Amino acid sequence: MFRLDELVARLGGEVCGDAGVLVGRVATLDQAGEGDLSFLANRKYLGRLQDSGASAIIVSPDARDLLHGRSAIVTADPYLYFARVAQVFNPPPDVRAGIHPLAAVAGSLPTSVEVGPGASIEEGVDIGEDVVVGPGCHVGRGVRIGRGTRLAANVTIQHGCVVGEHCLIHSGAVIGADGFGFAREKSGRWVKIPQVGRVVIGNEVEIGANTTIDRGALDDTVIGDGCKLDNQIQIAHNVRIGEHTAIAGCVGIAGSTTIGARCMIGGQAGIIGHLSICDDVVVSAGTLVSKSITRPGVYTANLPVQPHADWVRNFAHLRHLDALVGRVRSLENQTGGPDDRKPG
Amino acid sequence: MFRLDELVARLGGEVCGDAGVLVGRVATLDQAGEGDLSFLANRKYLGRLQDSGASAIIVSPDARDLLHGRSAIVTADPYLYFARVAQVFNPPPDVRAGIHPLAAVAGSLPTSVEVGPGASIEEGVDIGEDVVVGPGCHVGRGVRIGRGTRLAANVTIQHGCVVGEHCLIHSGAVIGADGFGFAREKSGRWVKIPQVGRVVIGNEVEIGANTTIDRGALDDTVIGDGCKLDNQIQIAHNVRIGEHTAIAGCVGIAGSTTIGARCMIGGQAGIIGHLSICDDVVVSAGTLVSKSITRPGVYTANLPVQPHADWVRNFAHLRHLDALVGRVRSLENQTGGPDDRKPG
């Protein structure tokens, strides 16, 4: 348990009310009880402030007058503060240094490294202090992993790839499988192009479960510092992603596309190959990006869901939209055109 | 091999014809031969009944008169009966009780449990009778797994998660990886929110290969009894799914969305976060659900596939649909409006 003034000493902000209140867990306003610290990030939930059983609440300065004597930490961005407190309350599990007897380690590792059962590490690796290689992971020859990085169970990192410091890679992720590169014979038969690039991942990157990042064909595939990738994302060969870009689940990014810094890509979005997306672009869920984007902003292309019968009635016309436009043009010609009269 | 009257004694229905016919396999009408039991679930395939080499056929009562002396089992729902017979003919493989010497088991397990080579089970788990933990699986600390549940090879279940009885989880599935939760600094840097909820899975749930179900942020992610999830599905943190809902492959469900009971979600559909989908909703393949659904029924939003040249011609207009509507409104104003005259 932490006193509010201890938290403020560590994370900033200002205590309002009793600085000696003890809290040890984070919880939503609705579910918080004794010992819980909650947060109010949106004035929409102001009504829940009164009824919350939380021992203390993180609020923004403009909510200070609404506390009615409740203990609080006042800070400019309560949600960000909540994230930091949650990290204090829930530190990552300790590294259990040592190599499990059922792991196969060919290279030499710092003594602070944890290697779980069933894991295998090939020759020539360069693994930093306090790295965790979870059960069933495979780390190929010549891989470099920076200090403090954790691989959850059953992660695969293929030969020669580089993972930065303090990364977190979730189960089932595959880093450095071959990119999808083939030349085609006239007969239709495909000839494989060996993929000799690497995957190079920066520091503080999180990679979700069953996400795949392919090695480059000739050059590298690059994921910038601080990127956050959700589950089941596919990053093709030679993609380059700028720092602090966040990508939601099930996104696919095709080969050789470059994505800028601080972008946010919504779930199930797709980005075709050889495009360039500038910094600070937001792509909505389910949107297929089929051309480069040169200006920051939000980009969207998805369909309004409808009851099936409405969809049948409305979307059948999509096959004939060109004809419809022609009919409107014809009507305009008959009536003298759209420019002759103002709409009423 | 089973006599038809043995099957009927076990599964219900009524024998028509020779009750002593022996069958031991299920097969389609086209491919069935001696010893095979086939089924007629759709009158469309009635013509195949005559030519089938099946030793017996499962039919509905209205097909009884069309058997022309063939042996049959008559039942109200032949396809459902076929499923039950197929289970009789193809029981799951025996549990090979015992812990493989190349498995690492920290907790204590019932003697009836099978643990395959390369598997690891951490401390504090509670595993029921007749559970199978396949080769290469990882079961984290404190996990509970109900009796009769099977994990195929290379499944990962992270710490604290709960799996009910008689579940079947296919290879590569990841249960309980961290949800995708971050707060953003002004600089664009992301601060991780520790994910301290669990995944709680009911009884008789099937989870497909490489499907991922993330642990909750503060509360749990919940999959109801009898749900069937296909391959490569992504279920984000704090999603709740009602019982007997079936979800086809490649579906993504974003965080905190609630889905009712007995829903059917088509392949590659997506459901955005913080929505509520009521019971008995059917979502068509490829549909992005972007708002809550409060009434049972079928919902759709996908595009009619076209030859590429037609698509270019028709879909270019989508960028200008608002202008087209304006042009029609202008024409209506010129001609007196759509309400003044009846269509001829």
Add this chain to the structure above:
Amino acid sequence: MFRLDELVARLGGEVCGDAGVLVGRVATLDQAGEGDLSFLANRKYLGRLQDSGASAIIVSPDARDLLHGRSAIVTADPYLYFARVAQVFNPPPDVRAGIHPLAAVAGSLPTSVEVGPGASIEEGVDIGEDVVVGPGCHVGRGVRIGRGTRLAANVTIQHGCVVGEHCLIHSGAVIGADGFGFAREKSGRWVKIPQVGRVVIGNEVEIGANTTIDRGALDDTVIGDGCKLDNQIQIAHNVRIGEHTAIAGCVGIAGSTTIGARCMIGGQAGIIGHLSICDDVVVSAGTLVSKSITRPGVYTANLPVQPHADWVRNFAHLRHLDALVGRVRSLENQTGGPDDRKPG
């Protein structure tokens, strides 16, 4: 390092310039240096030919006059030649024959086979010469794998499946999990239909990381010779794919669909179940194929991405397209119809 005339003796083509030039790596025109062989596959990049630091360049006959004394290999298809040279320069790693002491092998294997740590192979398998079973792989009972095939780390092949010769299966792929087959009780409860078919994969097939191919329900799921499947693809039960078809990442193909030979399916495309796609069909990225295709060609259905505000304005009308068409019809009736007058 290889002399140009050595390469030509092995792979065909014709040397232009100094046949004794030594090359040992492939590189792009931009990045090539001493000892690198580059290629010019597209006249668009002709300008880069002059400035490239490559020791030699692969060109087509029509570029022969533009070499200005540079050493080159002249061939009809430079990109295909590049692929073959890259294979010469980057042969697959040697097979390290033998079974790792931390692998569990129940069956008997040729001495030329490599089995990595943490791998498990069940009884009754038939594995060819020079097969590599990577770390953490699981090969179920009765599986057949042809000579020269390689399984990267953490691949799962379930019982009874067949993989041809010289295949390459990347990490996390799951071959032969149960198809998604259930019959429904009136209550909504699902009854599993045991999946007793196999997956049968031809020769020279490549399967990407975390791709899943389900076993057939009664018959087999079949992948033809020379098919190339990218990452995170889902192939449902009883799908049949013709030879030399290539499928990009994140594609989903629903049950019992048949796809012809030499097709190319773009990323994130989906194909619903029980369809038939003929040979030589190209499906664009993100397209949902919802009906059978009987003629070769390119097929597309995806949406033009727009700035979000434009999308809101334009796509809202999709819900009312049927009404818009009715309004145009009404206008046509008022003005005498679209056939009475020619557009001006």
